[in-house]
Amino acid sequence: MSLNPTDVSRIAHLARLEISAPEAAQMLEQLNGFFGIVEQMSAVDTHGVEPLYTPLSAVQDVQLRLRDDAVTESDTREANQASAPAVEAGLFLVPRVIE
């Protein structure tokens, strides 16, 4: 897989980055170099390999942990919202999202 200059412009736009043509050319080279590294993985046959969820499973039986559906934390809404830029009636305020 390799990217072309149009891909780089599109990604830069999505990331809201303004990059010059020489920067874009350099970034294209770096990104394609990165894909080169990643493609080493496709040379490996992973057929039948069990997914490793945690390295701890090598030393002990690990199971998905569930807890009782009970309130365990106290109300810290005020403290949690103290650093927010805009709050009203205990809610975070955001600008209109849907036109």
Added chain:
Amino acid sequence: MSELLGLSVAGQLRGLAEGRFSAVELAEASLARVKAHAGLGAFLAVDEDRSLEQARAADAARAAGTAAPLAGVPIAHKDIFVTDFARTGLPSTAGSKMLAGYKSPFDATVVARLGPGEPGRGPGAGAVTIGKLNCDEFAMGSANENSAFGPVLNPWDRTRVPGGSSGGSAAAVAARLVAAATGTDTGGSIRQPAAFCGITGIKPTYGVCSRYGMIAFASSLDQAGPMARSAEDCALLLSAMAGFDERDATSAQRSAPDYAALMRTARDGASAGRPLQGLRIGLPKEFFPAALAADVHGAVRGALAELEKLGATLVDVSLPRTELAIPVYYIIAPAEASSNLSRFDGVKFGHRAPQHGELIDL
């Protein structure tokens, strides 16, 4: 330099127990040296009054015979751990201006366990927090040149980098500002700066230390660990940091052993001259490529010869998939970082442009 700061954590604990000096004297010595070496860029924030308050509490606990395991030892935290602003007066920035001004309403589990503990969750180890340490922004970097608050310099040679991302922690310990500090390691961020600064650092097995309150980079790789000048000091810290925490879904369900006591326990069949008798150490041949720098190779071989002299047996092993570690890392780490950092969207915290029209303008 105050001779108190030349002491290890273990040495400081002995001195405190024998009443040779107080926790307040230790904290004062550390705070003075932090100030004198501000040029290193290791510390991002200190709060002298609160640190001295903690030190006085440690002295009082010791006088009352209720001193916790690390009571009165000055330590500092990588600024990737959040610290309760109301308690400590310290910000939590992750080395980024995106979090400038953020006041955490709680302590990370590791911070609480090393320090005051938490109501309902048991006592802490009683260490005194001297301040918060510089790091690469959101722990992404390996030279500590990517902090929004300026670089950290290597105290052995200020023209060189201390490594990263826990560069502030490594530099602070190497410069004797504190005897020990916390760090975090995703792809080498404790081990590499520890090596660059000539100190000891451990990335524990994933799940040993809680990630609760650790600002996330790549959640399936991030781990907290101790950084100090010796394995013994790291063991003392790790015993306090480790152990199950229900607030981290990947926390290992086992209690923290007393690592320092385990270190002092003689091995079966070991003798005074050969304390490592019976210990087998694997040498993955893939870790010794032809491109390995001669001085690094020499230092590692020197250490191995020492271990052998102490009774250990060296065994050549092979980890044939080692070459895939970097490609796998560069898929997992950036993908998880992208998810984790998407929370810094300006809604719940952050700078908001005064003239925003729609969400993208935030």
